[in-house]
Amino acid sequence: MTSLVIIGAGPKAVAVQAKAHVLRGLGMTLPEIQVVDPVGVGGNWLPEGGWTNGRHVLGTSPFKDVGFPYRTRIADALPPDPDADGMTGSLSRVVDRELLALSWVRFLIETGRYASWIDRGQPRPQHRLWAEYLRWVAARTGLDPIRGRVTGLHADAAGWSLSVDMIDGWGRTVTGDALLVTGPGPSTRRIAEIPRVYSLAGFWRIIADHELPEAARIAVIGGGESSASVISEMIRHDVDEISLVCPAATLFSRGEGQFENAMYSDPHKWADLDDEARRDFISRTDRGVISVAMHECLSSDDRIAHLRGTVRDAREAGSGVELTVTDPVQGSHTAFFDLVVDARGGSPVWFTELMDQQTRSLVAAACGGDLTAGSLESRMTPALAVDGLSPLLFVPSLSGFRHGPGLANLSCLGELSDRILAGIGVGHLPGSSPTAVT
DSSP states (O other): OOOEEEEOOSHHHHHHHHHHHHHHHTTOOOOOEEEEESSOTTGGGSGGGTSOOSOSBOSSOTTSOTTTTOOOOGGGGSOOOTTOOOOOSOHHHHHHHHHGGGSHHHHHHHTTOHHHHHHTTOOOOBHHHHHHHHHHHHHHHTOOOEEEEEEEEEEETTEEEEEEEETTSOEEEEEESEEEEOSOOOSOOOSOSSTTEEEHHHHHHHHHTTOOOOOSEEEEEOSSHHHHHHHHHHTTSOOSEEEEEESSSSOEEOOOSHHHHHHHHOGGGGGGSOHHHHHHHHHHHTTTEEOHHHHHHHHTOTTEEEEESEEEEEEEETTEEEEEEEETTTEEEEEEESEEEEOSOOOTTGGGGGBOHHHHHHHHHHTTTOOSHHHHHHTBOTTSBBTTOSSEEEOGGGOHHHHOGGGGTTSOHHHHHHHHHHHTTSSOOTTSOTTOOO
16 A cells, blocks of 8 residues: 655545544554644644634535545445444445544534534534634544645655655655645735735734734735635725725625535536536636625625726835736726735645656656646546656645546545545545546
């Protein structure tokens, strides 16, 4: 079996660890799993991660926890432990029953929150409570991340080698046969390195320090959940106008009907769609959209306006910032703001910037010579790995278009863990080859 190193100790890493823990408890032999994260488990759901202040509400249902949709398939290809008791039915069903002990509801019960949560109408939790849930699962499954930031990636015939700057100031090398990249990377991106232009991390830092500069006109760049979270914080402050700048014709909400949700919960339905239908679905429900709850929050304040266009440039203008915005119809124009927050988030291929030249060339060769989000996306196998690349590189965030949008976010973590573990040689996904491109 193949040892696995995971960058990021978020929900995807916790889900893989949880299923591996259950399989080990049933007598299975699994490879070593190491997780590297500078903040620890659930860090991106806490202020320290730079993506939130921890008080905003989770965009997906908490019922879509580390075991959802509780449809394990890989375990039936594994030999059961002859000494295990109570293993009735298929072994995969036994795995699902064991995973229920790590569910969101079980967490609420064991922490004394369940009755209150039911009485309050089962609301979506704040980010910090979701982080607490992830840490609760991690503690019960033996997940203890290596606390450090990955600063370099090298791949060769021996596997992956990660250069890690530890939080104690020391350097360390972490090695493994396969690499799983999770999370959006750092939240420090901003359109220009000038005063009064803030990245997401910079914005949440000044909010935590109660140092938001006085500003009447504010621009937030980006049309997704991160930008909506920034705006929902801004409306708590004394500002006159908040402009959401994004290329979309309007601000769309994430569909919450059973038909949309089914596509996220069951990636097998995705195989019946052609490319045009897939891109249309993703653009309508996942890219540049916000949750219904967040949409209602923003709709309650008339200081918020939508400015269609793409920001091309930002420069200092007196005590504020002048943005150059390009609109498909109006062309380029400028707009002045007192403060700008770049909430576009990180690049989907942020991890490639950590690769040395040899590794970049190796991965690019497997992608037809290019190393872009599009080329990686086109090479994703059902196991969520880059086809034809050795050593294995799993990138679930770029697997949504080929294999189902839920695999790229938090909507079917149990299915994601199946595919990753199958990809490193734990069991097998019935009816498909883990390494074949469909």
